[in-house]
Amino acid sequence: MRLLETSTQTQIRTAHCPECGAQLRLIGRLLIGEVFGCGHCTAQLEIASYDPAVLEPIALIDEADERN
Numbered sequence: 001m002r003l004l005e006t007s008t009q010t011q012i013r014t015a016h017c018p019e020c021g022a023q024l025r026l027i028g029r030l031l032i033g034e035v036f037g038c039g040h041c042t043a044q045l046e047i048a049s050y051d052p053a054v055l056e057p058i059a060l061i062d063e064a065d066e067r068n
Contacts, residue, residue: 015053019043026053 013026020041030050035058037044048056 013050013053015055017041017043017045018055018057019045024055026050 017038022040045055048054
């Protein structure tokens with residue numbers, strides 16, 4: 001995971017939830033692959049990019065599918 005370099009100022013970025021379209025504020029340091037929930041629709045999202053900020057739904061893999 002790559003860490004977003006920040007200065008002494010707080011980094012605030014916005015991105016849209018790919019599930020419900022809500023605009024989300026991303027505050028502070030961002031890690032590619034960091035997972036969190038949308039506050040509007042509760043979808044589980046991960047940070048795919050930070051310049052520009054892009055969110056993607058996380059892929060939930062069934063353990064039974066992994067073994068096959």
